[in-house]
Amino acid sequence: xxxxxxxxxxxxxxxxxxxxxxxxxxxxxxxxxxxxxxxxxxNxxxxxKPDDHNVWNFRGIVLRNLGRYEEAIAxxxxxxxxKPDDHxxxNFRGNALDNLGRNEEAIAxxxxxxxxKPDYHDVWxxxxxxxx
Numbered sequence: 001x002x003x004x005x006x007x008x009x010x011x012x013x014x015x016x017x018x019x020x021x022x023x024x025x026x027x028x029x030x031x032x033x034x035x036x037x038x039x040x041x042x043n044x045x046x047x048x049k050p051d052d053h054n055v056w057n058f059r060g061i062v063l064r065n066l067g068r069y070e071e072a073i074a075x076x077x078x079x080x081x082x083k084p085d086d087h088x089x090x091n092f093r094g095n096a097l098d099n100l101g102r103n104e105e106a107i108a109x110x111x112x113x114x115x116x117k118p119d120y121h122d123v124w125x126x127x128x129x130x131x132x
Contacts, residue, residue: 019049029041057076063075064096110123
């Protein structure tokens with residue numbers, strides 16, 4: 001995977017405003033558990049294309065893994081402002097709210113995800129766990 005980072009870095013030397021390269025670089029850094037660097041890459045991608053709801057979601061996932069739940073929720077909220085029917089963002093938002101012990105809000109987020117995609121089986125699991 002480190003070869004992929006080298007490739008993205010080379011692409012970014014050539015075209016520093018490549019949204020896709022910054023986004024994909026962030027994904028690889030996340031997979032390598034280089035979370036702070038992943039956030040930096042996602043932030044660069046968002047400077048170029050601030051309306052990419054997927055990047056906001058990925059950024060939120062990394063922030064949540066770092067225990068920065070409020071920031072993660074803010075990222076998911078931005079993703080949802082851009083694409084309100086993004087069932088993944090509603091689910092991830094619910095996860096972060098769960099981590100903060102905000103169970104009622106978490107369940108409301110899970111319910112919204114299920115309203116959009118009723119067969120999203122992971123949400124049913126999270127919703128049940130959050131209801132405890």
